Amino acid sequence: MDDKNPAHPTGRRKRPLRRLLAAAVAVAAVAATGLWQLMPAGAQQQEGGFHIDGTQLIDGNGNPFIMRGSTHPDVWYEQEFESFGELSDLGANTVRVVLGSGHRDWGTTTPERVAQIVEECKAQQLICVLEVHDTTGYGEESGAASLDEAVDFWEGMYDVLDGEERYVLVNIGNEPIGNNDAAQWTQATADAVERMRSIGFEHTLVVDAPNWGQDWEQVMLNTAPEVAAADPDGNTLFSVHMYQVYSEPQTVVDYFDTFEQMGLPLIVGEYADAHQGEDVAWETIQTEAHERGIGWIAWSYSGNTDPVIDQFLNFDPAQKTSWGEHAFDSEFGIVNTAERASVYDGDEPPETTTPGEETTTPDDGDGECTAEINVASDWGSGWQGNVTVTAGSSDLSGWEVTWDWPGGQSITSHWNADLTESGGQVNAGDVGWNGSIAGGESREVFGFIASGGGASPEVSCEAA
Known part of the structure; x- marks a missing residue:
């Protein structure tokens, strides 16, 4: 979404073309047949970090991890740093963090800020999904960054993120293609994945669908196998954003079915219970995701221009909205289904050191x-x-x-x-x-x- 930024209050992009989605699912499955066989045989498992096994995301201890979380718009609200702890206390196991690459008017996230965010996620036992938001609606939204420009940003973050593969997933670009020429998504995304690997990133890479994330033209549904095959590590996770295009339960089921048939991993990277005056099949999203082991990250903790998609008003855990109740307290919501990543079992994550770091010598103290x-x-x-x-x-x-x-x-x-x-x-x-x-x-x-x-x-x- 881009109407979550105060500077971009309109929401014209997510067009209610859901009828096209249900009609084309069967076509997508046929078109994808055979292509998923192009994925690297025996996808390489990144030592100690997240990796993909079939349709499942596996954590650094070798255990399945199912995301149940929310999003924090950090680049717009850096003063709300306590949100990470609040989300953890509310039961989330994942936080998706909005960053800025400097291409849009909401500012630039620095390496120092990214380091601070990662350390806070680890302290709060959250898995951190970092995303560049400047790509939102590229090709349709004026000033939007390309995926290649997003990779430029990540290249500048490599030294900060190298070694954090147990705790961080990299969402290359938010909703990277609008509704104009959505077909460009396939090559642009494959190129971005390949370039991230050439830089040296070993993290699980998350790629958002085109059509402002909703994929109503099925571009990702048709060509996800081609993008997966472009990753030499076999460690790419696909993300669809489910808003009013997914107002009908069967549309959700059909989309999930197709990814399951292809044997490719999928998360719902954003969704809400309503958007732009139309209902979203949020109960079906949660129920089907629970039954299939699909992760989801609900949009958004707080800070939207439209409070309907705020789970809490004014970044205050005491001001829960009806959407917050649905996301956190429903039968298959965060409170009832979220489990911490096993990398946090029994203790906080171990210290990660890199050459040149200084560490004090512990004081022996009095034994306490x-x-x-x-x-x-x-x-x-x-x-x-x-x-x-x-x-x-x-x-x-x-x-x-x-x-x-x-x-x-x-x-x-x-x-x-x-x-x-x-x-x-x-x-x-x-x-x-x-x-x-x-x-x-x-x-x-x-x-x-x-x-x-x-x-x-x-x-x-x-x-x-």
């Missing part, structure tokens, strides 16, 4: 807990630190950490901690949900952005 700061990234004028607490022999129900800066550093922002800073001394404590750590276990508990250059002060930890 120790702590360390990992310098996740340093861009000269500022840097990001992540704090990990390790419990001693006994379980922790809370923690407090303290350190003194070696000189010149100061914190400009922080998350997931009750933090104060005075005279070069920093004191931080848990915020409740992140205070419990099992004896002998480690947990990345909070993060911060600081000025003054990356530093490795000695950190003290006490049980609270």
